[in-house]
Amino acid sequence: MKILSAAQTREADAATLQYEEIDSLELMERAALAFASWFENKFTPQEHVYIFCGPGNNGGDGLAVARILSQRQYHVKVYLVGDSQNTSQDHNVNLQRLPDTITRQTLHSPTDFPPLHPATCVIDALFGTGLNRPVTGLFAALIDYLNNSGSCITSIDMPSGLYTDSQTPAESAIVKANYTVSFELPKLAFFLPQHEQFVGAWHVVQIGLSPAFIATAPSDFHFATTQEAKKLVKPRRKFSHKGTYGHALLLCGSYGKMGAAVLAARSCLRSGVGLLTMHVPEAGYTILQTAVPEAMTHTDRHQKYLSELPEGLEKYSAIGLGPGIGTDKMTKAALAQLLTTSTSPIVIDADAINIIATSDKLKAELPKHKVIFTPHPKEFERLVGKAKNDYDRLQDMKEFCREYSCYICLKGANTAICTPEGTIYFNTTGNAGMATGGTGDVLTGILTALVAQNYSLEQACLLGVFAHGLAGDLASQKVGEIGMIASDLIDHLPQAFIALTTA
Ligand SMILES: NC(=O)C1=CN([C@@H]2O[C@H](COP(=O)(O)OP(=O)(O)OC[C@H]3O[C@@H](n4cnc5c(N)ncnc54)[C@H](OP(=O)(O)O)[C@@H]3O)[C@@H](O)[C@H]2O)[C@H](O)CC1
Numbered sequence: 001m002k003i004l005s006a007a008q009t010r011e012a013d014a015a016t017l018q019y020e021e022i023d024s025l026e027l028m029e030r031a032a033l034a035f036a037s038w039f040e041n042k043f044t045p046q047e048h049v050y051i052f053c054g055p056g057n058n059g060g061d062g063l064a065v066a067r068i069l070s071q072r073q074y075h076v077k078v079y080l081v082g083d084s085q086n087t088s089q090d091h092n093v094n095l096q097r098l099p100d101t102i103t104r105q106t107l108h109s110p111t112d113f114p115p116l117h118p119a120t121c122v123i124d125a126l127f128g129t130g131l132n133r134p135v136t137g138l139f140a141a142l143i144d145y146l147n148n149s150g151s152c153i154t155s156i157d158m159p160s161g162l163y164t165d166s167q168t169p170a171e172s173a174i175v176k177a178n179y180t181v182s183f184e185l186p187k188l189a190f191f192l193p194q195h196e197q198f199v200g201a202w203h204v205v206q207i208g209l210s211p212a213f214i215a216t217a218p219s220d221f222h223f224a225t226t227q228e229a230k231k232l233v234k235p236r237r238k239f240s241h242k243g244t245y246g247h248a249l250l251l252c253g254s255y256g257k258m259g260a261a262v263l264a265a266r267s268c269l270r271s272g273v274g275l276l277t278m279h280v281p282e283a284g285y286t287i288l289q290t291a292v293p294e295a296m297t298h299t300d301r302h303q304k305y306l307s308e309l310p311e312g313l314e315k316y317s318a319i320g321l322g323p324g325i326g327t328d329k330m331t332k333a334a335l336a337q338l339l340t341t342s343t344s345p346i347v348i349d350a351d352a353i354n355i356i357a358t359s360d361k362l363k364a365e366l367p368k369h370k371v372i373f374t375p376h377p378k379e380f381e382r383l384v385g386k387a388k389n390d391y392d393r394l395q396d397m398k399e400f401c402r403e404y405s406c407y408i409c410l411k412g413a414n415t416a417i418c419t420p421e422g423t424i425y426f427n428t429t430g431n432a433g434m435a436t437g438g439t440g441d442v443l444t445g446i447l448t449a450l451v452a453q454n455y456s457l458e459q460a461c462l463l464g465v466f467a468h469g470l471a472g473d474l475a476s477q478k479v480g481e482i483g484m485i486a487s488d489l490i491d492h493l494p495q496a497f498i499a500l501t502t503a
């Protein structure tokens with residue numbers, strides 16, 4: 001699904017009003033009803049609800065929510081902030097519609113701020129997508145007060161003070177929401193690690209914005225949905241054999257890091273590949289043959305490191321390399337040779353990324369449209385460079401992928417997948433239990449298996465990253481996040497693929 005900018009959200013809003021022949025007040029009512037339903041599922045009417053409303057339509061939503069929640073037996077108080085001469089039309093109508101039974105107060109200075117308790121539910125309706133400058137003055141004082149209150153804060157549409165799709169200036173106060181309930185589509189800001197403390201757990205509620213508008217709106221940013229991931233899966237054919245599903249080659253491992261090779265091999269096999277050959281240092285032979293009997297094992301002449309490529313590279317439909325290989329100069333030479341001789345797509349991870357990161361020559365030799373990089377943030381920084389903030393990092397990623405015609409899966413809470421055209425997809429599966437050694441090796445195995453099966457590189461990234469996160473989510477239901485290890489992901493890959501192939 002697409003992610004729209006703040007400006008496009010306003011256009012979608014206008015297109016919806018025109019297409020459905022409704023007025024903006026009705027759309028605001030829909031938004032408020034959708035928010036209130038989410039709120040009712042989360043909080044009981046025992047809790048006191050304080051709603052802080054700004055001058056625009058975000059504040060208008062807050063006023064409509066106040067009316068609806070009060071009808072549903074919540075004890076609601078409304079606090080109005082800002083110049084009452086500068087309020088939006090729909091804000092004004094909803095203020096008039098507020099029943100007299102609801103206490104309301106205009107906040108003129110910090111001395112007016114109401115006492116707040118940890119048990120108070122705060123709804124933040126100060127600013128949404130219409131924020132057009134940093135939040136300072138009384139609004140900033142209020143935001144600081146809310147942030148320090150210990151109360152549970154739910155933001156309507158956006159945490160107030162946070163820019164929707166560009167870097168928020170440092171001087172802006174920003175609400176630190178526990179929950180953000182946004183309308184129709186998540187906003188770009190939600191996917192960036194730097195905003196974790198502001199956005200909290202985000203949810204999207206539907207308000208029926210024009211699907212036709214959304215379908216045609218241009219956007220470089222997307223997020224992955226289960227429906228989309230399911231559409232990517234190619235069903236197995238009845239009259240097929242192991243040759244139908246490709247032959248993967250994984251170059252992994254070094255002395256003391258042979259476990260990375262085992263993890264990549266096992267996940268590759270659990271992702272549907274027809275045949276798998278492992279090329280590992282001599283010391284890995286017994287380990288691989290014992291731990292992964294389904295894989296063929298080919299050994300390097302070097303005992304501890306990879307120093308050469310196996311014969312007959314052309315027979316492999318995909319090559320994965322990096323997990324556990326180290327950065328020995330012999331390994332670097334073998335990698336250089338691979339980049340210039342391989343005709344197959346290559347998945348490049350871990351130390352293979354670190355090796356390429358140090359050499360402009362190797363970067364220049366990357367085969368076009370044939371490489372997927374899977375860096376974690378530190379490896380990304382080495383490969384692409386250090387960015388000032390997450391928006392700049394996305395921009396740098398696009399430029400790198402365009403320059404080298406490659407794909408990058410930047411691993412993290414919402415792994416960001418970038419194509420050579422500069423389109424970015426944020427993944428939506430996975431959990432913090434996956435922040436543990438070896439889960440990256442598992443991803444390399446999955447992606448190599450999918451590319452070997454003839455998925456396009458883009459399809460492999462989207463499906464592979466989604467399945468990897470889904471396996472993590474399924475594993476967390478069994479072992480939780482704290483006790484999770486990379487092998488748990490492999491154990492849950494079959495279930496993940498079952499979930500992606502059932503309606
Ligand atoms: N399509 C949808 O998703 C719908 C969303 N709805 C809700 O509407 C808001 C967007 O409403 P909008 O009125 O465009 O904008 P805001 O309420 O976010 O803010 C605009 C007002 O705030 C003032 N402003 C802006 N920045 C600041 C600031 N830093 N300090 C003080 N005041 C600020 C601005 O005043 P100006 O001085 O710039 O004129 C406006 O008064 C969206 O987020 C949803 O919550 C609809 O309800 C349904 C459809």
Ligand SMILES: [K+]
Pocket residue numbers: 058124125126127128155156157158159160
């Ligand atoms: K808000």
